[in-house]
Amino acid sequence: MAKIGEEDPRWIISADNTNPNNWHWSEKNATPWSKKRLQELLVGLKWEAEDGLVAETVELSKCEGEATANNRKGKLILFYEFEVEVQWKGTLADGTTVHGTISIPNLSEENDDPEDLDVQSRPKNDTTEANEANKLVRAKGVPQVRSQLMRYIGELSTDFCSDIFVDAARAHKADAGKPAAKETAATATATATGTNGSAGAGAAKAGSPAGVLLGKSPAKAAGAGAGAGAADKVKSSTITDTKDFKAPAGDVFEAFVDVNRVKAYTMCDAKLDPRVGGAFELFSGNITGSFTEVDRQGLRISQKWRMKSWPSGHFSDVTLEFVEKGDKTTIKLTQKGVPADEAERVRGGWNTQFWLPMFSLFGWGVTSF
Numbered sequence: 049m050a051k052i053g054e055e056d057p058r059w060i061i062s063a064d065n066t067n068p069n070n071w072h073w074s075e076k077n078a079t080p081w082s083k084k085r086l087q088e089l090l091v092g093l094k095w096e097a098e099d100g101l102v103a104e105t106v107e108l109s110k111c112e113g114e115a116t117a118n119n120r121k122g123k124l125i126l127f128y129e130f131e132v133e134v135q136w137k138g139t140l141a142d143g144t145t146v147h148g149t150i151s152i153p154n155l156s157e158e159n160d161d162p163e164d165l166d167v168q169s170r171p172k173n174d175t176t177e178a179n180e181a182n183k184l185v186r187a188k189g190v191p192q193v194r195s196q197l198m199r200y201i202g203e204l205s206t207d208f209c210s211d212i213f214v215d216a217a218r219a220h221k222a223d224a225g226k227p228a229a230k231e232t233a234a235t236a237t238a239t240a241t242g243t244n245g246s247a248g249a250g251a252a253k254a255g256s257p258a259g260v261l262l263g264k265s266p267a268k269a270a271g272a273g274a275g276a277g278a279a280d281k282v283k284s285s286t287i288t289d290t291k292d293f294k295a296p297a298g299d300v301f302e303a304f305v306d307v308n309r310v311k312a313y314t315m316c317d318a319k320l321d322p323r324v325g326g327a328f329e330l331f332s333g334n335i336t337g338s339f340t341e342v343d344r345q346g347l348r349i350s351q352k353w354r355m356k357s358w359p360s361g362h363f364s365d366v367t368l369e370f371v372e373k374g375d376k377t378t379i380k381l382t383q384k385g386v387p388a389d390e391a392e393r394v395r396g397g398w399n400t401q402f403w404l405p406m407f408s409l410f411g412w413g414v415t416s417f
Contacts (some may be wrong), residue, residue: 085200092105108135130156147178154166300412350364350368
């Protein structure tokens with residue numbers, strides 16, 4: 049095992065035995081958390097019809113399977129496979145009650161697209177009343193259950209896995225103040241030339257965890273004598289997406305700046321200060337950043353945006369544009385500077401953590417996911 053300052057820095061283990069570069073294999077059992085979260089997400093849902101019929105989920109009667117989260121070489125790998133059944137109860141206007149079951153035969157990573165996720169509802173008895181209740185569950189309940197399952201998938205990769213990826217600066221806090229490790233010839237050369245081949249007077253040693261592990265040049269990590277051209281080495285990509293909602297543009301815009309609405313569809317604590325320079329925290333601090341533009345007239349929001357698991361200090365640039373045409377509003381998302389190995393995870397997160405919950409909670413019409 050390499051010591052700090054020696055050999056390939058990706059293999060460094062800090063003094064407190066953390067995995068600062070997220071390089072080593074780590075595994076976390078997600079089964080207990082998954083079963084508890086599915087119980088919370090799927091029980092207590094309620095739907096109403098105009099004739100007074102009410103249906104609601106009352107019990108998670110079956111949740112068989114397992115889930116694990118793994119990290120290898122900075123990549124998150126999820127395995128989950130469950131067979132789920134939820135019991136529902138329908139109450140007619142005259143007080144008559146009927147029962148049925150919502151079945152999800154294969155909740156797994158193979159079916160993480162909402163269109164591929166099989167969700168079925170059937171009544172317990174073949175009666176007119178039970179069939180009427182089942183129609184309500186199929187029309188309103190099944191889409192919301194599917195949305196809740198996609199929320200689970202999103203939270204599995206964010207909330208549950210937030211401690212799998214270690215912030216290098218925090219991981220090496222225990223090493224602060226200790227004598228610097230001996231430089232090898234290779235690291236001494238890297239210190240002298242800098243990451244771009246130019247001299248970096250006063251730069252930190254190349255073996256410094258604060259420099260190498262965060263993907264920054266040693267000069268920038270040291271914060272002293274660095275050249276103006278020092279830059280973050282994180283390889284990044286750009287995400288774009290568009291989604292249509294049957295709602296006025298002003299309402300959709302407010303869903304991103306009204307803290308109560310944000311808390312409602314994320315089902316998590318959130319803090320928002322929607323003004324230029326104002327900070328925000330979403331999903332209990334797993335996503336943080338600040339507003340760089342809040343244009344209510346031009347219907348445009350820009351943010352500095354990062355996930356907790358990203359390299360310390362690295363932010364992406366998010367732009368949301370709201371275009372109203374007829375009875376629908378199109379959200380145009382552009383997110384620049386997303387770490388390349390996180391791009392698909394982030395793209396999926398917008399779908400499962402924002403678009404689907406907003407669509408389900410606010411009832412903003414039929415849209416394609």
